[in-house]
Amino acid sequence: MTALSWVRAHRTSSTIVLVVFLVLAALTVVTLGSAARGGDLDPANPARNGAQAVARVLADQGIELTVARNAAELGRAPVDADTTVLVTSTDQLGLGTAREVGARSRAAGALVLAAPGRTAIRGLRLPIKEVYADVERAEAGCDDPLVSGLSLEVGPSIGYRTVAGGGRDPVEACYGGTGPRSESLLVRVDRATPTYAVGGIDLLTNEHVTQADNAAVALRILGQHDRLVWYIPDPRDIAAGDAGSLAAQLPPGLVPALYLTGAAALALLLWRGRRLGPLVTEPLPVVVKAVESTRGRGRLYRRVRDSRHAADVLRATTRRRVSGLLQLPHNTDPERLAEAMAAALGEDPAAVHAVLSTSPVADDEAMVRLAQDLAALERKVHRL
Helix, strand or coil, X not given: CCHHHHHHHCHHHHHHHHHHHHHHHHHHHHHHHHHHHCCCCCCXXXXXXXXXXXXXXXXXXXXXXXXXXXXXXXXXXXXXXXXXXXXXXXXXXXXXXXXXXXXXXXXXXXXXXXXXXXXXXXXXXXXXXXXXXXXXXXXXCCCCCCCCCCEEECCCEEEEEECCCXXXXXXXXXXXXXXXXXXXXXXXXXXXXXXXXXXXXXXXXXXXXXCXXXXXXXXXXXXXXXXXXXXXXXHHHCXXXXXXXXXXXXXXXXXXXXXXXXXXXXXXXXXXXCCCCCCCXXXXXXCCCHHHHHHHHHHHHHHHCCHHHHHHHHHHHHHHHHHXXXXXXXXXXXXXXXXXXXXXXXXXXXXXXXXXXXXXXXXXXXXXXXXXXXXXHHHHHHHC
16 A cells, blocks of 8 residues: 555544644744743843843943853853853752852852842852842842942842841842841842842843833943853753752742631631531421331342341341340340340240341241240340
8 A cells, every 4th residue: 555545545644643743843933933032031032021122232332241041051151250140040040050150150250140049049058038029119228339329110029138147248138128127129148259139130121121220220230240141041950859949949928828728718617617507307208107117128038038138137136125125235245145135034045046146047937936036035035
């Protein structure tokens, strides 16, 4: 069979395969186009979340821009005292790659981190912690000449606080409240390589760079040296198990939100539970007399000829009633019950045990005799 004849014989399957192939090809083209344009704070991204505007202005001002999109390219980029290293997408850093950034930027003139999370802060050993910043427009509250006198206007952002016993590296907080418990949109850690942690990263985006003095702040921080290495971490550089603790990967407000949800659910249960009233009895649609139920079961047992099961039901019922009369537990062993009955009635224990447990039931006549013997034993116990 030729290929053409096979396609004709399997026209439906061939059409489905062709459609799937075309869809995958279209998705590949779209993905490659999106990748070329970049993501958040990518210098090649002209969209609202990109940072192409800042990158182009820096280039126009004579700043030599090098874009590193993985750890290998960062290792090949020239870094010296006249170089600023900018790290965006810091959530893609693991502990190992964060330490590589610290080692690579040790010779740099400045290190700028865009919204570093707990893993990046831990890997770089910064004496700060991330918190939610309830600040959207603020004036510079620090003496750093790069941002002094400039204001920021950003959307909801994360901020940073100095940790208790922050160590020997002093932290200068800008664009936020005053005091150790206040969050700041931008902090500078004074160490051998001055390190800036920028929580209000909207100041770098194409959408917000023209608001307030965002552009001036971005250009002064990133353009303070003649060269800028723009590092965009690649998550494929993270070794297995090197992404930090699970808590470090979770949003900061997730655990409090779970506690709040649990408390709300408990309050709802208590509120609704107290509204439950007493049980309400409803009349049954049909009332069946006990004697009719007994006769009905008997007819069923007789129809299926299950004499053994019927005998077991009779004996179990008699043992339960007699145990109560003799003030014995309802689950008393049949042998002990027979001994107690025989002692009370003055009869042979073996004969009593045979009636209660072991006498064979071969036919209907034997079933009738068993029922009569059980009834007789029960009447004798009643007379005691």
